[in-house]
Every structure is written in structure tokens, then in C-alpha cells.
Amino acid sequence: MSRAEKVCLSLVSYCKTLGNLNQIHAFVYKSGLETNPLIAGKLVILGALQISDAIDYARRLLIHNPNPDVFMYNTLIRGESQSDSPKNSVNSFIYMLRQSYSPPDSFSFAFVLKAAANLRCLTTGFQLHCQAMTRGLDTHLFVGTTMISMYAECGFVEFAWKVFVQIPQPNVVAWNAILTAYFRGSDVSGADTVFGLMPFRNLTTWNVMLAGYTKAGELERAEGLFLKMPSRDDVSWSTMIVGFSHNGCFDEALRVFRELVGSGSKPNEVSLTGALSACAQAGAFKFGMVLHAFIEKVGLVWITSVNNALLDTYSKCGNVLMARLVFERMLGKKTIVSWTSMIAGFAMQGYGEEVIKYFHEMEESGTRPDGVTFISVLYACSHAGLVEQGHELFSKMTETYDIEPTIEHYGCMVDLYGRAGQLRKAYNFVVQMPVPPNAVIWRTLLGACSFFGDIEMAEQVNKRLPELDPDNCGDHVLLSNIYAFAGKWKDVAMVRRSMAEKNMKKIPGWSMIEIDKVMYSFVAGDKRNEITEEAYNKLSEIMLKLKVKGGYIPEVGSVLHDIEEEEKEDTVSKHSEKLAVAFGMARLCKGSTIRIVKNLRVCKDCHSFMKLISKVYGLEIVVRDRSRLGKGYCIKFLTDLQVTAVNVPSIRIEELNDNVLCNRRSGPGTIKTKVERPSIVMNPPLHLVLSRLLVTGYIFFFVSRIAAFEPRVFWKQPFYLHEVVVLSAKKGHSGNPLLSAVAAVTHRRAMFHC
Template identity: 70%
Template sequence: MNYSQQLLSSCKTIETVKQFQAYLSKIGLGSDPYFAGKFLLHCATAIPNALHYARQLFIHFPNPDVFMYNTLIRGFSESDTPRHSIDMFIQLCRNSLALPDSFSFAFVIKGAANCRSLSDGIQLHCQALRHGLDTHLFVGTTLISMYGECGGLEFAREVFEEMAQPNVVAWNAVVTACFKGGDVQAADIMFGRMPVRNLTSWNVMLAGYMKAGELELARKAFLEMPVKDDVSWSTLIVGFAHNGCFYEALGSFRELQRVRMRPTEVSLTGVLSACAHVGAFEFGKILHGLIQKVGFFWIVSVNNALIDTYSKCGNLEMAQLVFERMPEKRSIVSWTTMISGLAMHGHGKEAIRLFHYMEKYRIRPDGITFISILYACSHAGLIEQGYEYFSKMKNLYCIEPAIEHYGCMVDLYGRAGKLLKAFEFVSQMPISPNVIIWRTLLGACSIHGNVELAQQVKERLSELDPNNSGDHVLLSNIYAVAGKWKDVATVRRSMIDQRIKKTPGWSMIEVDKIMHSFVAGARQNMIVVEAYEKLSEIMLRLRDEGGYVAEVGSVLHDIEEEEKEDSISKHSEKLAVAFGISRLCEGKSIRIVKNLRVCRDCHTVMKLISRVYALEIVVRDRSRFHTFKNGSCSCRDYW
């Protein structure tokens, strides 16, 4: 018997499981309830993709006991189809030879929680009451968690209050439920009432604060924690990254290393996400080395984060290298991330080629993959291919297009100058277009100077989001380029009357592993003064050697020409590149991240700098990557 158990535990795939089943049948133990139960448990919880096989075995087993039912209920509750756990529980209740126990209820209630089905959860609660198991500590704790997941905060608190002696697990569950219900104050009160707090309690509070966006409370809780584990650090780093506090995420990871805590898969993916957002290429390279050193290079999620980081930091070659050298089987996320990276850099045909390879390897694309491939077609001007993939998504893969897919198609037509086609596409959408769809079309009107359509689109946007500064500025620029200065003044006056402020443009550059941010017109310090001085020198050289003439078409007409040139010369990306030239070693690429779309004048200046100074400049703006080299840009002036 011990030998058979050892054989079972060594089974790691469904093929070896089938061989073991044949062995059991051969030695006469195929119908033994003990071995059948162990066999089902192993298939349902330890072998990937073996749950369906376990169910088939269960169906053919005569008179299954409650343990066997519980095994499948548990397996399905934690699977992608948790609804089946409720079906199995119903079968158990109809079986006259087996009665549900506390494990049955705990597992099926978890299934209802994963279904986010409050109605099923309430019915199961009633069943637990009927069987006298609602006050069972295990069942009660799972009920609290279920109500928290399904938005029934008051029910969760009632169950907790009715528990005779709640343990620390129950306390943690009710605090979690308060956070999920959006009641941070209630979570604070319950945490304060806890008679005993363990490390999990503190981590629950930390995670709750982070998800609620209460960063100061999260930071305070972290500092007050008597003991911190890898979950605490990972929660802090990922929380900062998800809340847009990227510098804090990078700083927290440095502190994790300073206190000699070993990084985990979660903390590494979190800090790599922060690097990707701010374009911290050098920091990302250090993390890559650390990943190799600690032996995490085989983890798929870490490699996916590395691909994303290198892509968003402007080094596509390193992203491709990580992708090609992944030791484990690539996931759909791996393929999609690489396709997205190629798309961001304007390599539409390469992205399509990789998509075809993915299909060849029988990796089924999902909705996010199609967003990436449509984005690639849009930024490379591949109109026919884009429409082909949009149709393929629906007709071949049966993926119903979401608002993001429609947005990609509008962008595809708009960038190519087919504005009426884009407007017609929006008008015929089976779902109501949102602000992003209309804003995409307004941006296309700006690129191609279609004032009449821009006015129609702006009217729609005013109904949906009347106070968005970007829409007003974009319409103002469209009027300015068309020479409609009275309309420009009307838009600007409207912004003043409605107290709508323009979103300030900022650009960031990494120098000596430190991120420096520049904002036009911001308060000056030594770094900014240095950037301005170098920029004056650069602009003078561009006029003398590059024949630079400022593009001032969209600058207000009621100021002098010299002031117009001075206005656009101080854009944040120009300051960032000037600082890079001042500080970085000769021959080193300059990488800049900008929060807004690069303007035409800055685009021209970057091309000239790349030729006159023999530099490679990589700029990531809100829309895509621009790699400037030898006087030209990778976008081929199509952005």
C-alpha cells in the first residue's frame, strides 16, 4: 500500500496518472474506496488539467462517499469553472447514502465566492443553517469571505458577530470583507478590536489600504508592523506601482535589498512594472542581472515582466532576446507582450509575423492579443490587414469585440486619413461609443486638419466628458493650424470660464540610475538651469548646421514670432534631451518618457539632433515609440 501511495505522489502528468490507474486495476485496487479517494484528490488538486478526468472517474465509481464528492467540489471551486462545484454539491445533497459535512459547505461556498454569485451564496448559507453547520468555525469563516467577495458586507459582519469564538482567521476574513465592501473605516475598527493579530492580519490591512488607494495609511501600517515577510514587501511594492507611485516602488525595492530580504516573483514583477512605466532602463538591467543571480530566470511571469520592461524602455532587442531564451513554455501573455512591444515601436509586419508563429504553435489568441495586433496594424498603416484581423477575431476565434477593439479600428482608419470611414464605423458600432472612441477620432481630425468633423466630434465629447482639458486643447490646436483664431479664442475663453486647466506636459530621463523629470515652466533648480543652458546651445547649433525653422502654426497668433519660438523651444522633451546630452557619455542612447503626444516641432528637433549630434534618441510618448537616428524617425513621420 505504501508503495502504491509513493507511485501516486510521483505522478505529475495526466499520462502518468492513466498509467497508475491501469496499475491499480491490474493489482485489484481499482475499485477500492480508499485508493479511489486518494486518486481523485491527486487528480483534482495536484495535476494540471486533470480535473475533467477526475470527474469521469467519479461518474464511473459505484456509491461514491462524501470525501469523493468533497474532493471534486474543492477542485471545481478553485478552477476556471467554479459553477461546477455547486452542481456537484447539489448531486451530493440528492445522494441518500452521503450527507454534506463542514468541508462540503466550506468548499462549495468558496465556489460561490469565485462565481461572484451572492444569490447562490445566500442559498448555501440557508443550507448550512438547515444542517446546523453555519456556526462551524471553518464554514463561518468561508461565509464571511464569500459575502465579502460578492458585495454582501452587512451579511459578512452579521455572520462574524454570530460566531461564538472567532479565531484570528475569522477576524482577518471580516477585515478583508470590509475592504472589499469599500468601507475602510469599518476595516480600521475591526482591526482595532482584534484580540490577537498575526502577520496575516497586518498583511490584510496593508493590502486593503493599497487597493483602496490609501497610500499614507498603507505606509504607516507597514512601518508599524512588528514583523515583515516577503508578502508584506511584495504588497508594498506592487501597491505603489499599481497606484502610480513608481518612484516609491523603486525605492521600496531598494530598501528590501538593503535589509537583505530575498525578492520574490511578485516583488520582482511589481518593481519591473514600475521600471516599465517610468522608462528606468538601467534599473531594469540591474534587475535582470538579479533575476539571473537568484535563479528566477525560469519563471514565466518574471520573463513576461522583463519583456514588457525592455519594450517600454525602448530596447526592443533585449526584449526579443528574453522572449527567445525563455526556458519554460511561453504563455499567451508572453506572446502578447512581445507582439505589443513590436507594435509600440512601429514594427507592424514583424508583429504580424510573430502572431502567425503563435498560431502555428497552436497558442490560441485572446482579446488582448487582438488589441495588440490591431494596434500594430494601426501604427504601421496596414489598413487591409487590420480589418482582416478584426474579422478573424469574430469569425474564426469567436471573440466578441470589446470597446478597445473598436477603438483600434477607429484609430486604424483615422491615422490613415480615412476620417469619413472612421466616422461611419463609429456610427455603426453595435455598442455605444465611449469618450475614448470619440477622442481617438478627434485626434485623427487634428492630424489631418479636418475642422468640420472635429467640431461634430467635439460636440459628442462635450456631452460625455465636458470638462476634459485635452479635448479643448486639441480643438484649439485644430483651429489654430487652420488659422481660425476667433474660434481659438472662444475655446480658450471657455476653458477659463469653466476653470479647466491644461494637463501639464512632463518628460523623464534616467541618468546615472536616477530618474529626472522636466516640466516646461516649472520652478527652476540646478538641474533645470543646466538643461536650459544646454538647450540654448543646441538650438543655436541646429539653426546654424541643421537649418532648423520652428513650427509655430498652433501657437497663439497674438504674440510675437520670437515669443512663439521661445514658447515651443521650452517643451519638456527638449529639456530632457538637452540634459541627457549634457550628462550622458558620448555614444550612449538617450531615452525619454513623455506623458503627452510629441508635437511636430519637437519631432523635427529630435530628428535634427540625431543627425547633427550623431545620437540615437528614443522617445516614448502617450501613443508609441519614436527612435530618432541619422535624421529620421522609426515612425516614418506616421504617428
């Protein structure tokens, strides 16, 4: 090998950017090595696979090479198949066929078939299949396997099977591919048959089964397999966590996550995003924070998907401040998902102006919004009453960005006009939409009619609704509410009778609350048991206090029927969110933020009830309910106190005292149930210092440090950030000025703790 060749090869290993590649290319050219197959091949690898945004350069390298070999073609085809435009991969393959001196080999087919799979383009796939046949490569093990997954992606399981049976000696990978194909085609029993037929299985086989079952919603069968499979790896665990989370079984997902940690394996970015997604959907804020601390500790913060999941968890739990912190400190590249999650976080809380601001920042940063982004943006406009801006953004979406509006976008627009009281405009919009309106659209309009008491239009809308979704009792409830508000009891009775005739049942409303990282759920008019008893008792105590001190009068407008006022009051007083709040107030430390997630909408009475508790008890309450779009919707009740204090829930003064002083952890292995509590009021400066630290992200640094000391404690016990600060003060980090500062401030607390 010549000296110049050696220099080139060593330069290649340091090449990181397109600029570097340009320089190396210049050197290669000057040294007369641009036709050297080894060197030229290396340059193409760099451009096609190792440097982002250099794929076009790689393609030019190949085109200008007088004698590209098969390897170069394959590298380019491979790079293009996994790029944003896999179509190029097919084009390069065609180009290769035309230069007949270097015919495609099994590698070329494997790569280009992958592109066809990514494109979900059956015609392309089929032509490639024919090309492979003419070269006798269609029964090649690797080509065949990729072809199976190509047909599966395109939705043609029977073709996949035909390819499979032609492979002379299918190995375990080919078997796994055909197994996956049956699951992709939602043919679970077909997959079961294949699984039974398989002459050999490996770990991936079992993982395919797990993923297939969870995607089909067969969680019990999945868990059965999970328990009996011969061994488990990261993917098995992640699959179970994600599977539970996607199917709405959040506590199960978090249970599996705990088991994963308990089993001694380390969570990876996939199991973490799965667990975070469960936290986000369930509103498990504290657990989310623990996961955040862990992520900081093990150094996974650079991974975009992890950051996006964290961001989403915080915003769905009603803490936009933390969401923004994660967003602004993101190490990896901000993707469209990051921007959209951030925007959705603001949108859920009704910060219309922030949404618009971030949207513009996103555009300036060069990130192109997609359809999902616009749903959040339009949603924000409708909730913040920004009719004009919403209208402008809708046209921007179609005109500037050329995004085809989906029914969800139209729904936002109907809501935008509806909420602004422009009912006629909303109605006309629905009638002239290019897509046929669905039940959600009419329901949105019906909701607006209900809000503005427009009986006439409500009746008009109601003519269209039952034919689209006859079994939705919510619509009947809405209509009957409109009549009830107007005092038209005969009409109310009529609606109720028709509901009874059709044997409609209301979806039971539930609310969940997280206490010590355990989720408790309550159902309206729940059966009495130990937990609900506690909630009911606290609730009647609260009711009394609110009536006396806050002048609480139950708002019973949303109760359907014409019954005695007292009875109505009884009905609304049993709503699950009230039980959850009461339970939270009974169980949580005094002054903690109360976070509740509800599956249905919160009624008017519960809304004002929460506001009143917040005022009378000086509590921050975050309620998330299911909004029309099926996303989280936060109502945040803040008293004056919390507005002036920095809005970071985990470091509220009261909570800090309670937790530090009732600390169950006075030494390794020993558990004290009760500790004498001297009553200390923390002085405001400490409170401010701590909140600033949390806002600037330093607290997590402490968490990481302390978790490294006591990982066992970290997972087994409920863990709060301020405890960490106290613990870290105890350990005495004298080297770090920042830690010393906190240690100095928290020292007094630490002493009590010992």
C-alpha cells in the same frame, strides 16, 4: 498493507503526467484495487490537484467508483474550485448531495464556497449558505470564514458581517477575513472600525491593512502603518512595492525595493514583478536590467509571471530585441499574457508585420487570444496603416473567437480608419457602433480631423464632445490647433476665450529620464533650480548646434495663439521632453541611448527636434509618450550608425569606454572620484562579440557569476553589463571556454581598469 498497495503508493509519488496516471490506473485496475478508498483517493488527488489538465480524468474516476467517500468528493470539489471552470465544482457538490450516502462535511462546504467566490455568483453562494444551515455548518469556523470571503467577493459586505457575528468564537483568521471584506467593498472607514475592534492581530492583519490602504490610494497611511507594524515579511514588502507601482509612484516603489534589499531580505517573485512593473511604467530601463540580472542570478527565471513582467519592461522601455530574447528563452509556459505583452511590444514600435506574424504563431501554438490581445493587434494595424488586415482581424475577433468588442476595440477601429484618412468611414463607424461612443472615441476622430485638416468634420465632432467630457482642455487645444493651422485666428481666440471662461488649465506635461538608476522629472517651464539650470544650459547649447549644423527651424504650429513667432519658439523650446533630453546629454556618458518617458503626447516640434539630435549627435533616442490608449507608445530615432550596429544600447562603444575608465570602483571600500582616462577606441570585433553575447543571453550568465562574488557592490553601485564583463575577465574564469573567450577579448580593458 498488501504488496500491490505498497507498489501503487510508491508509483503515485512518481506520477507527473496524465500518461503516467493512465498507466498507474491500469495497474490499480489489474490489481483489483480500484475500490480501495486509500488508493482511489490518491488517484483522484493526482488528477484533481497535482497534474494539470487531468481534472476531467479525476471526475471520471469518481463517477465510475461505486463507493466514493467524502474525501474523494472533497478533493475533486477542491480541484475544480481552483480550475478555469469553478462551475464544475458546484456541479460535483450537487452530485454529492444526490448520492445521499456520503453527505457533505465542513471541508466540502469550504471548497465549494471557494468556487462560488471565484464565480462571484451570489445566487450559488446563497444556496450553499442555506445548505450549510440545514446541516448546522453555517456557524462552523472554517465554513463561516470562507463564506465571509464569498460574500465579500460577490460585493455584499453586510451579508459577510452577518455571517461573522454568528460565528461563536471567531479567531484571528476570521477577523482578517471580515477586515478584508470591508476593504473589498471599498469601505475604508468600516475597515478602520473593524481594525480597532479586533481582539488580536497577527502579521496578516497588518498586511491586509497595507493592501487595503494602497488599493484605496491611501499611500501615506499605508506607509505609516508599514513603518510602525511590529514585524514585516515578504508580503508586507511586496504589498508596498505593488501598491506604489499601481498608484503611479514609481520612484517610491523602487525606493521600497531598494530598502527591501538593504534590510537584508531577499526579493521574491512578487516584489520583483512589482518593481519591474514600476520600471516598465516609468521607463527605468537600466534598473530593469539590473533586476533581470538578479532574477537570473537567484534562479527565478522559470516563473512565468516574472518573465512576463520582464518582457513588458523591455518592450515598454523601447527595447523589443531584449523583450523578444526573454520571450524566446522563457522556461515556463507561455501564457496569453506573454504573447500579448510581446505583441504589444511590437505594436508600440510600429512593427505591424511582426505583430501579425506573432499573432499567427500564437494561434498556431494553441493559445487563444483574448480581448486585450486584440487591442494590441488592432492598435498595431492602425499605426502601421494596415487597414485591410485590421478590418479582417476585427471580424475574426467577433466571429471566430466570439469576443465581445469593448469600447477600446471600437476606438482602435476608429483610429484605423482615421489615420488612413478615411474620415467619413470612421464617422459612419462611430455612428453605427452598438455601444454609445464615449469621449475617447470622438477625440480619436477629432485627432484624425486635426491631422488631415478637415475643419468641417472637426466642428461636427466637436458638437458631441463637450457634452461627454466638458472639462477636457485637450479637446479644446486640439480644436484650436485645427483653426490655427488654417490661420483662422478668430476661431482660435473664441476657443481660447471659452477655455478661459471655464477656468480650464492644461495638464502640466512632465518628462522623466533615468540617470544612474535615479529618475529625474522635468515640467514644462520648470522653476529654476540646480538640475533645471544644468538642463537649460545644455539645451541652449544644443539649440545653437542644431540651428547651425542641422538647419533646425522650430515648428510652432501646435502653439495655440497668434503671438509673435519668437515668442512661440520660446514656448516650444521649454517643453519638458527637450529639457529631459538636454539633461540626459549633459549627464549620461557620451553615446548612451537616451530614454525618456512623457505623460502627454510629444508635439511635432519636439518630434523633429529629437530626430535632428539623433542625426547630428549620432545618438539613439527613445521617447515614450502617452498615447490615446493610455499605453506606452515609442518613437525611436535611429541614425544610420545604429542601424548597422547591433541594436543593443548598453554595449555601445563610447559608453563602454566611458564607464570602464571612469569606474568608481577600484577596490572594495575605496572610491576614486577621478581616474586618468587614456583615450582608447575599442576595436569593432569586440563590440560585435559582446553584442552577440548579449543577444544570445550569455551576458546574464556573467552577471550572475559576478554578482555571486560581490553582491554588496551589485546593489549599492550603478551597474552596467559591460562592467560585469570586464570584472569577470579580471576574476579570470579559466574553466569555461566561453568566459575565457570573453576574458581574452576584454583583457586589455581590464588592465586599464586595475
